[in-house]
Amino acid sequence: MNQHPSTLSSDDPTVPEKMRxxxxxxxxxxxxxxxxxxxxxxxxxxxxxxxxxxxxxxxxEDVSGENPHPVALIRPPVQPLSALAQLGEKIFHDPSLSGSGTQSCASCHDPSRSYGPPNDRDVQLGGVDMRTEGLRPPPSLAYLYRQGPFGIGPTDQENDSPIPLDQLAQQAQGTARATKSAGTAPAANQMVPSGGLFWDGREDTFMDQAKGPMMNPAEMANKSLYDVAAKLQRARYVSDFKPIFGNDIVNQPAMLFTEAMSALSRFQVESASFHRFDSKYDHWLEGKARLSHAEIRGMRLFNDPDKGNCAACHLSQPTADKLPPLFTDTEYEALGVPRNRRLAANRDPSHFDMGLCGPLRTDLAKQTQYCGMFLTPTLRNSAKRGVYFHNGVYHDLKQVVDFYNLREVQPGAIYPHDASGKVHKYDDLPARYHANIDVADAPFDRKAGDRRPLSDAEVQDIIAFLRTLDDGDKATGY
Known part of the structure; x- marks a missing residue:
């Protein structure tokens, strides 16, 4: 919603009231x-x-629920999968490729839940005995096809000699971070981390993303790519490699593994199931569906810079070239979510998951201005997830919205207390990194005791709007 106020329509429900x-x-x-x-x-x-x-x-204002300014969204083309993508689909669903023989990619990225976690566990179990607990809940694999590579600062300039990340991070030190506000165009040339895959952006391509779980001892738990190749050589679909890569591919383990990862990548790119764009909100944008009163109110609160301000990071408007919104700016934030003491890793009081500066990502470990930062995920299909944030601390949308609503004004409702009753605020990040936590953007720009940004009814309205982002709406038109 990057419009100049003079161009805003008085009847556009996506525009906050005060801006119309x-x-x-x-x-x-x-x-x-x-x-x-x-x-x-x-x-x-x-x-x-x-x-x-x-x-x-x-x-x-809520009487109609229609979009007064429908748009024609441009979706990725839907066409039959290539032979390589069809092979990737078989690999994606094959549990025999894991150390346990029971876990496939689909085990943690359930197609029926928008390729997110299959259940409501804080984190998933894996390993050779399927008893090893992961560090983070699996992010969804959906809506990643427009995700750019990880970088710091502007990425729209061609450069034959890319600047090393450490050097970019050093350049960014001391640069004031622009406040994010829904309805305002992002500040240009911001030296902020963005892009990449996983919660910490440590991989840039679907191929590299696919390799990680294959070797992770808490996931598919193969010891090396040669273990995976040996299992591929025994797979029922091994002959499918030959028409694409030649008959000798099965005798070249390293190449067989690499091409299997390329097939997984093509499946994620080509299959429309990873980017359906058929939610009620998509259909409303196109003028094919009406939103309820609660959904309209929730949308306004979502887009209101003084209320939810959700759209500041979870961009809600189509792009200038009519691509559907992804509901993420793909940037990184330190939100200060409370520590999940249910996680096995957190039984060690000295253990902290600090996102961009470790422990899974190691190349930015010295760039402590990024400690505690994690990727902003898409909110599409968020109502289908049963686990939220990088540590899985919350399990329903009410808890998530309450966190944003109460973190600063009522921290005692979010964080634990010690024996004396003192609130341990930001308890999942060492105190020396607390300055990284966002306290500038609404609704975090308030103080303890201030009026909370959202009433209970408004929280429910935002949740109603979030449910319109689920894939699978049956648009009938009117």
Whole structure:
């Protein structure tokens, strides 16, 4: 929603009320009666500037649920999978490639849950005995096809000699971070981390992403690529490699492994199941669905820079070239979510998962200004997930929205207390890195004791809107 205020429409429900030009309205009816509001019509009605109470105005604005400015979204083409992608689909669903013989890629990235976790566990179990606990819940594999490589600062300039990340990070030190506000264009040339795959962006390509779980001792637990290649040589679909790569591919273990990862990559790129864009919100954007009153209110709160401000990071508007919104800016934030003491790794009080500066990512370990930062995930299909944030501390959307709503104004409702009653704020990050935590962007720009940004009813409205982002809406038009 990067529009100049002068171009905003007075009847666009995606635009926060305070940013819209005030319409002239004809209001009919007695006190307490039904009101009709016709703004910007042919001019039949003499009008006076709007002075209706806020509750009355909400009733007026929510009556339709239609998008007054539908757009024609441009989705990825849907076409039959190539032979390589079909091979990748078989590999994706093959549990025999794991050390346990029971875990496939789909075991942790369930297609029925938008390629996210298959259950509500904090983290998934894996390893050769399927008893080893992972460090983080699996992120969704959906809607990653437009994710750029990891970088720090602008990525739209071609450079034959890329600057090393450490050098970019050093350049970024001391640079003031721009405040993020829904409805405002992102500041240009921001030296902030963005892009990449996994919670810490440590891989840039689907091929490299696929390799990681294959070798991870807490996941598919192969000791080397040669273990995976040996299992591929015994797979029922091994003959499918030959028409694509030649008959000798099965006798070249390293090449067989590499091409298997390329097949997994093509499956994620080509299959429409990874980027469906058929949610109720997508259909509303196109004028094919109506949102309920609660969903409309939730959308406004989501986009309101003084309320939810969710759209500051979870971009909600189509791009300039009509690509559907991904509901992420693919940047990294230190949110200070509370420590999940249920995790096996966290039984060690000296263990901290600090995202960009470790422990799984090691190349930025010395760049301590990034400690505690994790990738902003898409909110598409967030209602289908049963686990949230990098440590799986929360298990429903109410807890998630309450965290944003209460973290600063009522920290005692979010963080643990010691025996004396003192709140241990930001307890999952060493104190020396607390300066990295976002306290500038709404709704985190408040102090303890301030009025909370959202009422209980408004929290429920935002959740109602988030549910419109689930794939699988049956649009019927009207």
């Amino acid at each position: 030009p005030k319409p002239w309205r004809w209001v009919a009816g007695s006190a307490g009666g039904v009101l009709l509001a016709l703004a910007g019509t042919a001019g039949f009605f003499l009008a006076y500037p709007e002075k209706a109470p806020a509750s009355l105005d909400r009733t007026i």
